[in-house]
Amino acid sequence: SYELTQPPSVSLSPGQTARIxxxxxxxxxQYAYWYQQKPGQAPVLVIYKDTERPSGIPERFSGSSSGTxxxxxxxxxxxxxxxxxxxxxxxxxxxxxGVFGGGTKLTVL
Amino acid sequence: xVQLMQSGAEVKKPGASVKVSCKASGYTFTDFHIHxxxxxxxxxxxxxxxISPASDGxxxxxxxxxxxxxxxxxxxxxxxxxxxxxxxxxxxxYFCARGGENGFDFxxxxxxxxxxx
Numbered sequence: 595s596y597e598l599t600q601p602p603s604v605s606l607s608p609g610q611t612a613r614i615x616x617x618x619x620x621x622x623x624q625y626a627y628w629y630q631q632k633p634g635q636a637p638v639l640v641i642y643k644d645t646e647r648p649s650g651i652p653e654r655f656s657g658s659s660s661g662t663x664x665x666x667x668x669x670x671x672x673x674x675x676x677x678x679x680x681x682x683x684x685x686x687x688x689x690x691x692g693v694f695g696g697g698t699k700l701t702v703l
Numbered sequence: 704x705v706q707l708m709q710s711g712a713e714v715k716k717p718g719a720s721v722k723v724s725c726k727a728s729g730y731t732f733t734d735f736h737i738h739x740x741x742x743x744x745x746x747x748x749x750x751x752x753x754i755s756p757a758s759d760g761x762x763x764x765x766x767x768x769x770x771x772x773x774x775x776x777x778x779x780x781x782x783x784x785x786x787x788x789x790x791x792x793x794x795x796x797y798f799c800a801r802g803g804e805n806g807f808d809f810x811x812x813x814x815x816x817x818x819x820x
Contacts, residue, residue, distance in 0.1 A: 595765070595766075627806035627807070629748070629807070631748075636798055636810035636811065636812060636813055637740075637748065637798075637800075637807070637810055638810075639805075639806050639807060639808050642805045642806040642808075643804070643805065643806075646805070648805070648808065678747075680747065680748050682748075682750075682806070682807070689762045690753070690762050691750070691762070691764060691765065692738065692740075692750035692753070692764070693750060694740075694747060694748040694749065694750060695747075696747050697747040697748070
């Protein structure tokens with residue numbers, strides 16, 4: 595089955611730049627999406643179609659894509675950004691099958 | 704404003720079934736798919752399937768095919784997910800989410816399903 599691979603954790607200090615990667619063989623052909631989830635809450639979409647930012651999401655969140663890897667970048671991390679981040683895409687080799695990466699815990703020290 | 708309101712927490716015994724509802728408001732129900740995602744305690748997100756409220760077409764994740772049934776009632780803008788033959792591994796928070804080409808842009812609050820004898 596199709597898999598998306600993320601690092602389990604990223605730790606950094608406030609003001610630094612966080613880069614969270616997500617790798618998958620089909621990413622050159624399928625868009626990726628990023629979700630932020632804080633404890634006890636539903637996920638929130640922060641990036642769609644690899645690089646687009648929904649309204650209401652701070653400008654410090656950005657996305658990029660290169661080959662089989664997509665990257666979520668948070669420029670000038672703030673304490674409120676501490677959360678789990680999940681990438682999501684799809685396997686459309688047959689019928690649509692959604693898939694999530696394993697998630698990355700962002701800790702702001 | 705767009706809202707997805709899910710039904711309340713459930714406690715079920717192994718082997719039973721559970722049905723979770725997701726009522727949409729603030730947009731035209733038939734314009735977007737509804738996706739279902741679950742999260743076991745301390746674990747990541749797992750995609751379960753989607754339904755097109757417009758066509759009633761559905762797709763379930765391969766490992767849940769035969770055990771997850773997705774339905775909808777357009778008259779009350781509500782989608783349903785039925786999971787059968789529950790085991791303790793199905794204990795999780797189940798989410799519905801509005802899905803389109805711009806991703807899962809709105810989510811329900813989640814429904815905790817506990818499977819315990």
